Amino acid sequence: MKKLHLIISLFVLAMLIACSNDDSNGIDLEGISAPANVSALVTVTQDNTGKVTFLPKGEGATQYKINFGHGGAVSTAIAPGETISHVYPEGVYKAKIIAMGLNGKTTEAEQDVVVSFKAPENLVVTITNDVAVSKKVTVKATADFALFYDVYFGEAGKPDPVSANIGDEVSYTYQEAGVYTIRVVAKSAAIQTTEFSQEFTAILILNPTSAAPTPPNRSAGNVISIYGSKYTNVAGTNFFPDWGQAGQGSSWGEFDLNGDKMLNYINLSYQGIALADGTSIDVSGMDYLHMDVWTADLQKIETSLISLTNGEKPVTKDLTANEWTSIDIPISAFTSQGLTVADIFQLKLVGTPWAGGSVFVDNIYFYKTPAQVIELPLDFESSTLTYAWSGFGSDSFGAIPAAVVANPDKTGANVSNNVVKIEKLAGAQVWAGASLNLETPIDYAKGTIVKVNVWSPKVGADILYKMELSTSPKDGNGNPTVFIEVHAASTVANAWEVLTFDLTTAPGFSTSNKYDRVILFPDFGQMGTGATYYFDDIKQSN
Incomplete structure (x- = not known):
C-alpha cells in the first residue's frame, strides 16, 4: 500500500511538472512554498527491542523521508499519515525528517531520539488551563530516559490517550468544565513505564481575553x-x-x-x-x-x-x-x-x-453607508465630506495646525480650489505631521505608486508619506504596528510639484495589508522653523 501511495504521488507530481511547461494552464509550481512546521511524533515499543516508529507531520508536504541518524540509514519515501519504523541499539541519536512539497522543494527538521532500556526517571508534569479557550487543558511532561508520553485526559467515553514527544506540549478540550483525573505515562524502550496522575479542574472562561474588533474609520x-x-x-x-x-x-x-x-x-x-x-x-x-x-x-x-x-x-x-x-x-x-x-x-x-x-x-x-467616502484619490474638493486632518508633534507634543484651506497659489502644477495646509511650527518635533483616516482602505487595483502634489517653501525638504493599518496592534506609544513609509525630496521652492512614492519600496509592504490612514510629514527629520507646507491630489497610479 505504501508503494502504491508513492507511485500515485510521483505520477501527480510528474503530471503537474509537465503541465507547468504549458503557460496556458496558469499553474505556478515555483510559487508554492516549501513544506512548513515539519516534525514527527516518535514512539518506541516497551519491550527492550529498541523499535522506534516515526509519524512525520508538516504543512504542504506530499512525501517524507527519515534519516534515522544511525549508521547512515535513510528510509524510503512515505506518504503523509503513514509511519515507518527502525530498530536502534541503546543510545541517543539525531534523526532528520525530510519533507518534500509538490514542486520538489524540501524542508528538514531534526528530532532527538533517546533509546534507553531504563524506565523513565524524574518525571515532571505541568498541567495548565488555556487562558483564552474554555475547557482547554495543556499538558507538558519531561523525564530522563523517556522518548514520548501518553496522556489520558479522563473524560468519559474518551479512553484513548493522546501521545506527544517528551518535552512537547499536548492539548485537549473537554466537553464540559469540571474536575478530571489526568494520567500521564512516560515511556522509554524499557518494559517498565513511569506514571503520574493528578485531579485537575478544566475551567469555563467567563470573560473575553481579547478586545472586540476595532470599528472602521467613519466620518x-x-x-x-x-x-x-x-x-x-x-x-x-x-x-x-x-x-x-x-x-x-x-x-x-x-x-x-x-x-x-x-x-x-x-x-x-x-x-x-x-x-x-x-x-x-x-x-x-x-x-x-x-x-x-x-x-x-x-x-x-x-x-x-x-x-x-x-x-x-x-x-x-x-x-x-x-x-x-x-x-x-x-x-x-x-x-x-x-x-x-x-x-x-x-x-x-x-x-x-x-x-x-x-x-x-x-x-x-x-x-450609515454614505454616498461619498474619504478614500484615495483625495482632492479635497467635496462639499459634503469633512476632511478631519489631525496634526501632531508640536514642541509640547501637542497638535500642529493641519486643515483643508483655499489654494494660496493656483499656478503651475496645481490650479485646484482646495488643498491641505500643514504648519510645522517653530520648535515642532522632527517627526511632526498630520494624519487623515480613510473610510475605505487602499485599493491596490488602482496602483501601488502614490503621487502627491506638494508645495514646499524650500528645495530638499524630505517629505515622508506614511500609511497605517489603524486596527493593527499598537506599540508602546499607541501607534499601529502595521505601516509603510516612503520618502521623496522637494526639488523646487514656493511652487507646486508632483512627488512620487513607490509603496513597494517600503520595508514590510504587503498588498494583504489594507492601510486605512494617510500621514504626511513635511521636512521630516528637521525641527520646525514655522514654515508652511501644502499638499493636494493624493492619488494612486501604476
Whole structure:
C-alpha cells in the first residue's frame, strides 16, 4: 500500500511538472512554498527491542523521508499519515525528517531520539488551563530516559490517550468544565513505564481575553455612537438603569480588559440603556445598528429599540460562545415592524436563556453607508465630506495646525480650489505631521505608486508619506504596528510639484495589508522653523 501511495504521488507530481511547461494552464509550481512546521511524533515499543516508529507531520508536504541518524540509514519515501519504523541499539541519536512539497522543494527538521532500556526517571508534569479557550487543558511532561508520553485526559467515553514527544506540549478540550483525573505515562524502550496522575479542574472562561474588533474609520456625520472608544459617544447615557432586574439575579458592571473597557451584563434577563439623559436620538438617517457581543453561555441576544411615541420592537441574533460576535442589524428590521426610529430613547437587551448567562458588549453605534467616502484619490474638493486632518508633534507634543484651506497659489502644477495646509511650527518635533483616516482602505487595483502634489517653501525638504493599518496592534506609544513609509525630496521652492512614492519600496509592504490612514510629514527629520507646507491630489497610479 505504501508503494502504491508513492507511485500515485510521483505520477501527480510528474503530471503537474509537465503541465507547468504549458503557460496556458496558469499553474505556478515555483510559487508554492516549501513544506512548513515539519516534525514527527516518535514512539518506541516497551519491550527492550529498541523499535522506534516515526509519524512525520508538516504543512504542504506530499512525501517524507527519515534519516534515522544511525549508521547512515535513510528510509524510503512515505506518504503523509503513514509511519515507518527502525530498530536502534541503546543510545541517543539525531534523526532528520525530510519533507518534500509538490514542486520538489524540501524542508528538514531534526528530532532527538533517546533509546534507553531504563524506565523513565524524574518525571515532571505541568498541567495548565488555556487562558483564552474554555475547557482547554495543556499538558507538558519531561523525564530522563523517556522518548514520548501518553496522556489520558479522563473524560468519559474518551479512553484513548493522546501521545506527544517528551518535552512537547499536548492539548485537549473537554466537553464540559469540571474536575478530571489526568494520567500521564512516560515511556522509554524499557518494559517498565513511569506514571503520574493528578485531579485537575478544566475551567469555563467567563470573560473575553481579547478586545472586540476595532470599528472602521467613519466620518462623524455617518455614525451615532452609544458606547465604545472609536467614535464620540452620545452624552448623558445611562448604561445601567436596571429596570428592576436585580430581583431576577441580574447585575451589571464595566469590565476593564487591560485598559479596554466594555459593558458587562451578568445573568442577563433583560437590561437596558437609557439614552441622552432620558431624551431621544433620531436614527432615521442611519442604515444599521452595530454591536460586538462576547458570551460563554448565552445562545441568543434580543435587541429592542424603544421609541418615545410607539413602543419597542425586537430583533434576535445568535451568539457564538467564547468569541466575539459582530452584529449588524438593519434599521429596516425595526421600521418594518412599524417602529418609529426618529425618537429612540432606550435600547433593551434580553438573553436566551433568560437570566442564564452573561454578556460583554462593546462598540454600540448606529451608522450609515454614505454616498461619498474619504478614500484615495483625495482632492479635497467635496462639499459634503469633512476632511478631519489631525496634526501632531508640536514642541509640547501637542497638535500642529493641519486643515483643508483655499489654494494660496493656483499656478503651475496645481490650479485646484482646495488643498491641505500643514504648519510645522517653530520648535515642532522632527517627526511632526498630520494624519487623515480613510473610510475605505487602499485599493491596490488602482496602483501601488502614490503621487502627491506638494508645495514646499524650500528645495530638499524630505517629505515622508506614511500609511497605517489603524486596527493593527499598537506599540508602546499607541501607534499601529502595521505601516509603510516612503520618502521623496522637494526639488523646487514656493511652487507646486508632483512627488512620487513607490509603496513597494517600503520595508514590510504587503498588498494583504489594507492601510486605512494617510500621514504626511513635511521636512521630516528637521525641527520646525514655522514654515508652511501644502499638499493636494493624493492619488494612486501604476
